[in-house]
Amino acid sequence: MAVQTRVVSIFFIQLVLLAVSGLNRVSGAGLQTGFYDESCPEAETIALKTIRQAISKDGIVAAALLRLHFHDCFVRCEASVLLDAAEEGDAEKDASSNFSLRGYDVVDDVKSAIEKSCPGVVSCADILALAARDAVRLV
Template identity: 50%
Template sequence: MAKGQKLVSFLTFQLILVLLVLDQTNAQGLSLDYYSKTCPDLGNIVRKEIHRVISIAPSLAAPLLRMHFHDCFVRGCDASVLLNGTTNNPAEKAAIPNLSLRGFNIIDNVKALVEKACPGVVSCADILALVARDAVLEIHGPFWPVPLGRRDGRVSIMNQVFAELPAPFHNISTLKAFFAAKGLNTKDVAVLSGGHTIGTSHCGGFSNRLYNFTGRGDTDPTLDPNYIVKLKQKCKPADTTTLVEMDPGSFKTFDEDYFTLVAKRRGLFQSDAALLDDPETKAYVFLQAQTHGSTFGKDFAQSMVKMGKALVLTGTQGEIRKHCALVN
C-alpha cells in the first residue's frame, strides 16, 4: 500500500473512532470537547508530562494503564482508586490487588500541572483516562479518543475491589460476568486482556500454577510444561517479590505478542489461559496470533473507549477534587 493510501486509511480510521465516540457518549454527558473553553490546553499539558515520564521510565506505561482499568472496574471510572483511606475505613488502595499499583505520584503531578492552568475544572477521573491513553501511545500502542466530563466520586471501599475487579485466577465465566457488569462483552474480555502485552507481575500472582494448583503440590495442566520449568527458575515457592515479564522480550512495547503466548499456553495467569476456554475469546486469540495482531490496535482502542464510560458520574454528580487522594 502506498504511503498516501496508508495515511488516508489511518485518517479514516481515526474519523470512524471519533464518530463512534460521539455517538456513544453524548447521552452520558461525556464529549470530546468538554474542556474546550474551560481548559483548552488540557490535552497538551497531559501529553507533554507523560511523554517526559515515559521517555525516562517506559516501564511505567503498564502501571498507568492498569490503574485506569482498576479504577473503572470498581464503582466505575470515578477516580475512587486514587483516594486515601483511614484505619477505620480502608479505601480501594488497601485491597491486595491494588497494593502493587504504581504511578500515583505521576497522576498527582499531572493534576498539579492542570490545576495551575485551570483551577478546579478538570476531574481526576478524566486525568486518569487521558494519562492511560497517552502512556500507551508513548510505547507504540494505539490512539483512542477520550471523551471527557467525568466527575470524581467521594467513596472508596476496600472490600468492593474483591467484588468487582477481575482477578488473575478467574475462569472465563467469571471474567465474562465481571466485564458484563461494566457494559463490556465477550470480545472485550479478550481484547482488554491484551493489555498484558506490557508490564510485569510478582511471582505470587501465578506461583500456585507452578507449585500447588489444586492443593496437592501439582502444576496447572493448562500451562506449557516447558514454560513451567523456566518460570520455576525465576520464582521459588515462597517468592512474592521477584518480578516476571508478562510478555517476555517486549514487555515495554505494546504489541500483539501476548496473543501468540496465550495460543502457545504461555499466558502467565489463569485468566489468560481461560481465554482458550470460550469459543469467541479463543477464536480472537488465534486470529491475532496468526495475523500478527491485524485488528488488535483498532479493537483495543474501541474497547478502551467503552471501558472508559463504565458507570461514570457526570453533571452535578460527584465533585472535581482539588487533590486526587482526598475528597474536597
C-alpha cells in the same frame, strides 16, 4: 403436548432476548477529545507533555497507568483508586488486588500541572483517563 412445549420455548427465547437487549444500553457520557477545549483549553496538551516526560524517564510507567485506569474502571471510573484511606477504614487503594499498582505519582504530576493552568475544572477521573490514553498513545 408438542404445541405447548413449543409455545413455552418461544416465550422463553423472547424473554431471554428482552433481558439481553436491556444489557446493551450504553450511557452516552464519557471522555471525548476536546471536551475541555473551552473550560481548560490546555488540559490535554499538559497531560500529554507530563506523560511523555514520565515515560521518557521510565517506560514501564505507560503500562502502570493503563493498569491503574483499569483497576479504577473495574469498579467504576470515578478515580476512587486514587483516594487515600481516612483514619478509620480502608480505601480502594488499600485492597489487596491494588497493592502492586504504580503510577500514582505520575497522575499526581498531571493533576498538579493541570490545576496550575485551570484550578478545579478537570476531574481526577478524567485526568486518570487522559493519563492512560496518552500513555497508550505514546508507546
